[in-house]
Amino acid sequence: MRVNGLARRLPSIGTSQIVALLVILAANWIVSPQFFDIRMQDGRLFGSLIDVLNRGAPVALLSIGMVLVIAMRGIDLSVGAVMAICGAIAASLADSHALPVVLAAALGAGLACGLWNGFLVAVLGIQPIVATLILMVAGRGIAQLITEGRIVTFTSPDLAFLGGGSVLGLPTPVVLTLGMLVLTLLIVRGTALCLMIEATGGNPRAAALAGIGTKLITVAVYMWSGLCAALAGIVASADILGADANNAGLWLELDAILAVVIGGTSLFGGRFSIILAVVGALIIQAMNTGILLSGFPPETNLVVKAVVVLTVLLAQSPRLGGYFAGLPFNRPKP
Amino acid sequence: MKRSPAASLLARLMPVLATTAVFIAGFLICSAAYPNFASLRVVMNLLTDNAFLGIVAVGMTFVIISGGIDLSVGSVIGFTTVFLALAIERWGFPPLLAFLVILAVCAIFGAAMGAVIQYFELPPFIVTLAGMFLARGVSFLLSTESIPITADLYSHLADHAVRLGGGARLTVPAMIMLAVVLGGMVLLHLTRFGANVYALGGSRTATGLMGINVPRTTVAIYTLSSVLAGLAGIVFSLYTSSGYSLSAVGVELDAIAAVVIGGTLLSGGYGFVFGSFLGVLIQGLIQTYISFDGSLSSWWAKIATGLLLFAFIAFQQLTLHLARRPRRRPRLATAGAAP
Numbered sequence: 232m233r234v235n236g237l238a239r240r241l242p243s244i245g246t247s248q249i250v251a252l253l254v255i256l257a258a259n260w261i262v263s264p265q266f267f268d269i270r271m272q273d274g275r276l277f278g279s280l281i282d283v284l285n286r287g288a289p290v291a292l293l294s295i296g297m298v299l300v301i302a303m304r305g306i307d308l309s310v311g312a313v314m315a316i317c318g319a320i321a322a323s324l325a326d327s328h329a330l331p332v333v334l335a336a337a338l339g340a341g342l343a344c345g346l347w348n349g350f351l352v353a354v355l356g357i358q359p360i361v362a363t364l365i366l367m368v369a370g371r372g373i374a375q376l377i378t379e380g381r382i383v384t385f386t387s388p389d390l391a392f393l394g395g396g397s398v399l400g401l402p403t404p405v406v407l408t409l410g411m412l413v414l415t416l417l418i419v420r421g422t423a424l425c426l427m428i429e430a431t432g433g434n435p436r437a438a439a440l441a442g443i444g445t446k447l448i449t450v451a452v453y454m455w456s457g458l459c460a461a462l463a464g465i466v467a468s469a470d471i472l473g474a475d476a477n478n479a480g481l482w483l484e485l486d487a488i489l490a491v492v493i494g495g496t497s498l499f500g501g502r503f504s505i506i507l508a509v510v511g512a513l514i515i516q517a518m519n520t521g522i523l524l525s526g527f528p529p530e531t532n533l534v535v536k537a538v539v540v541l542t543v544l545l546a547q548s549p550r551l552g553g554y555f556a557g558l559p560f561n562r563p564k565p
Numbered sequence: 566m567k568r569s570p571a572a573s574l575l576a577r578l579m580p581v582l583a584t585t586a587v588f589i590a591g592f593l594i595c596s597a598a599y600p601n602f603a604s605l606r607v608v609m610n611l612l613t614d615n616a617f618l619g620i621v622a623v624g625m626t627f628v629i630i631s632g633g634i635d636l637s638v639g640s641v642i643g644f645t646t647v648f649l650a651l652a653i654e655r656w657g658f659p660p661l662l663a664f665l666v667i668l669a670v671c672a673i674f675g676a677a678m679g680a681v682i683q684y685f686e687l688p689p690f691i692v693t694l695a696g697m698f699l700a701r702g703v704s705f706l707l708s709t710e711s712i713p714i715t716a717d718l719y720s721h722l723a724d725h726a727v728r729l730g731g732g733a734r735l736t737v738p739a740m741i742m743l744a745v746v747l748g749g750m751v752l753l754h755l756t757r758f759g760a761n762v763y764a765l766g767g768s769r770t771a772t773g774l775m776g777i778n779v780p781r782t783t784v785a786i787y788t789l790s791s792v793l794a795g796l797a798g799i800v801f802s803l804y805t806s807s808g809y810s811l812s813a814v815g816v817e818l819d820a821i822a823a824v825v826i827g828g829t830l831l832s833g834g835y836g837f838v839f840g841s842f843l844g845v846l847i848q849g850l851i852q853t854y855i856s857f858d859g860s861l862s863s864w865w866a867k868i869a870t871g872l873l874l875f876a877f878i879a880f881q882q883l884t885l886h887l888a889r890r891p892r893r894r895p896r897l898a899t900a901g902a903a904p
Binding site: 306351355356357358360361362364365366367368369370371372373375376379380476485488489492498499528530531532533534535536537538540541544545 | 634681685687688690691692694695696697698699701702703705706709818821822825831832862863864865866867868870871872874875878879882
């Protein structure tokens with residue numbers, strides 16, 4: 232029955248996001264006719280569409296972790312700072328250690344950051360916004376401590392491959408994001424975890440009474456978010472062959488939250504969709520790329536983003552009867 | 566209930582007292598490390614340098630006590646400085662008229678955010694996030710350059726200061742901030758509006774059932790926050806004599822941190838304007854210490870602020886935990902021994 236419900240529900244939820252993505256892609260095609268051109272060069276695909284996927288990879292990675300956190304009625308403001316920390320670790324170790332060590336250290340740091348957030352939220356009972364604000368403020372300082380305030384560069388081709396290389400023609404960041412998406416889907420949707428996360432987000436007390444280990448799940452979800460952020464940080468570092476603790480992942484937590492919200496997951500917890508969060512990330516990136524391609528000044532980017540957020544928000548507002556009712560004026564004022 | 570009024574007042578003021586103690590301890594540590602630190606001049610500079618943050622923190626205190634959050638304030642400051650620079654330098658507005666216009670624009674902006682939060686039942690976090698993007702985006706559209714403001718009023722206001730001896734100057738930004746802090750304390754603690762703000766933070770539903778006009782209060786709170794952010798923008802433009810669309814990036818986080826360090830509960834319903842003022846001063850103290858030291862790098866400020874945040878939040882959780890425990894037992898005791 233649940234499967235039936237899902238089958239009926241998901242397409243109806245997903246259509247608005249997918250239509251939005253298609254509309255934006257079509258708009259990009261209008262402003263730049265060669266938008267859909269894809270060519271093969273040196274065994275790697277090139278083109279604006281591939282670029283959208285490639286540039287969107289870090290935010291898509293963050294949104295995979297963020298959607299789980301938000302489904303638990305939490306929020307993770309620290310992911311941008313965690314990206315900076317993990318990128319700094321990866322870049323400083325890259326030239327002196329083998330790739331597995333570098334990855335283990337950076338991903339381990341991401342897990343540790345998630346553990347800290349999860350500990351504050353689940354064990355100390357601190358509000359998620361505040362709990363993750365601590366690491367958001369201090370994390371960038373820690374990242375600068377690791378890089379000693381400089382922009383650390385590296386030459387290791389192994390790590391650089393993760394940012395600039397390609398697998399089967401696709402850029403590595405895209406492959407990593409797909410891998411993370413599939414892994415997360417398998418773990419979450421393939422088991423009862425999905426139900427437990429939705430239950431905890433819907434009503435933590437009822438979920439705990441029903442025998443769900445809400446604390447353990449909360450910690451695990453924040454750690455997963457930290458892991459996704461670490462991977463995003465590694466990709467961002469590998470892409471620029473260095474780590475800039477000041478700017479790596481700056482404000483990307485907001486983009487990730489935005490992607491999740493565009494993806495239709497409510498900030499009040501409960502029902503969530505990982506795939507649509509990634510679609511949300513792609514919508515944001517397609518918008519960014521489109522504005523760049525159109526020759527509009529990049530300054531318009533934020534205004535367009537704000538308008539899109541507001542539209543999506545109003546569409547999701549509990550006050551509006553349906554997605555297509557559209558206008559707020561249709562309803563009597565309270 | 567059983568406690569004497571003085572004791573319960575003391576318990577209520579505990580977090581602010583703790584913040585005060587931390588500020589005094591921090592100041593003593595700094596003074597012990599650097600003999601020149603303990604001077605009126607340093608204190609006055611602390612007020613001037615953090616004036617805009619102090620003003621924003623007062624507005625943020627109202628928002629957070631009411632159970633909301635306002636992420637847009639940093640962008641509103643940036644927008645205000647750009648608007649002022651353009652209005653005064655390019656469009657030929659007299660500065661005072663420009664101030665009035667920008668405060669009105671900010672009021673409308675805040676009221677719109679409050680209305681969206683109230684009437685569409687959307688989370689303040691995401692609505693003010695959209696407001697943050699919008700305000701920053703519009704200021705980028707206005708201008709991406711840093712524009713110097715050369716109006717006479719600006720140089721007059723920059724020179725105007727109450728001299729306190731020893732090189733200490735109580736500057737105009739500092740005076741504005743102190744006035745806003747005092748005004749905020751009066752508004753929050755002595756007026757009906759202030760009481761409504763606390764009530765909203767306690768429970769929206771109960772507040773509505775009590776007959777308080779919840780929509781009007783919500784809109785007023787976000788209007789106040791945006792107007793104060795606009796005022797902070799005016800002060801910021803006075804302080805830097807310029808307008809730049811990238812100014813005050815991330816100030817919302819500093820303001821939220823100051824409010825939390827000041828003992829206000831982020832879940833709403835409890836807090837003091839004076840605590841936020843001290844929170845701002847503590848952050849300023851950390852910055853001043855680092856600039857006095859010279860060899861410490863700026864990132865230590867971030868780490869220290871993060872640690873302080875953690876310490877204060879952990880302290881709050883502890884006091885909440887302790888406060889919840891004994892209250893159950895006395896209630897049973899008083900039930901039997903009621904006069």
